[in-house]
Amino acid sequence: MTLTKNNIADAIQEGLGIHRRHSIEIVEILLEIIKRNLESGEDVLVSGFGKFCVRDKKPRLGRNPATGDSMMLDGRKVVTFKCSSVLRDRVNQMAE
Structure with missing residues (x-):
């Protein structure tokens, strides 16, 4: 099952x-803070969970799938996520 914003809001409502x-507002505010920091190029570190980073991708040669023609793709920014060792260990424990 995929975890959604509504699932998170429900868990906050039950937990608190x-x-x-109010729980929906908390989720929305948290996500807005994360988005604002990423938009400004700042990393977001959540201890025990992981780190969201903004990375620059260079322009590259690509291919139009419809025509097969080569084309130059513009450089862009992407968001990457690197999980913490704590999260990685918990995920791997569940796999055993």
């Missing part, structure tokens, strides 16, 4: 015993 509207 607050109104659902």
Whole structure:
């Protein structure tokens, strides 16, 4: 099952015993803070979970799948995620 914003809001509501509207606001505010920092090029480090980083990709030669023609793709920024060793260990324990 995929974890959604609604699932997270439900878990916050149950965990803190607050109104659902407030738990949804908490999730939205948290995600907005993360987005703003990534937009400005800053990394987001969540201890025990992982690190979101903005990386620059250089322009590269690509191919139009419809025509097969070569074309130059512009450089762009991408967001990467590197999980912490704590998270990696927990995921690997579940696999055993």
